[in-house]
Amino acid sequence: MTTTPDEVMLPADLLAKLRAKVDGERFKSEADVIHEGLIALEQREESFESWLQEVVYPAQDDIKAHPEKARSGEQVRARIAEELQILRSRP
Numbered sequence: 001m002t003t004t005p006d007e008v009m010l011p012a013d014l015l016a017k018l019r020a021k022v023d024g025e026r027f028k029s030e031a032d033v034i035h036e037g038l039i040a041l042e043q044r045e046e047s048f049e050s051w052l053q054e055v056v057y058p059a060q061d062d063i064k065a066h067p068e069k070a071r072s073g074e075q076v077r078a079r080i081a082e083e084l085q086i087l088r089s090r091p
Helices: 012-023 030-065 073-089
Strands: none
Touching (some): 012 030
């Protein structure tokens, strides 16, 4: 990996967390901590985008095509409350 010296300004609390990760001996350097953090952030963003593509957008399209299927927030909360009551009543 090619590195370029640079300076990053961090709030004191984040800098302390960064240094603690290196001091904990899991990481060899602060750059390694930042690298792994950026990879994790990228994976989280990819996961979120996949969820949008696979779940949210199709549901939105379905509601647009069939508005009669739409439920209000109140209806959804009532349905959840019913389901919880059923689950709680089970032994």
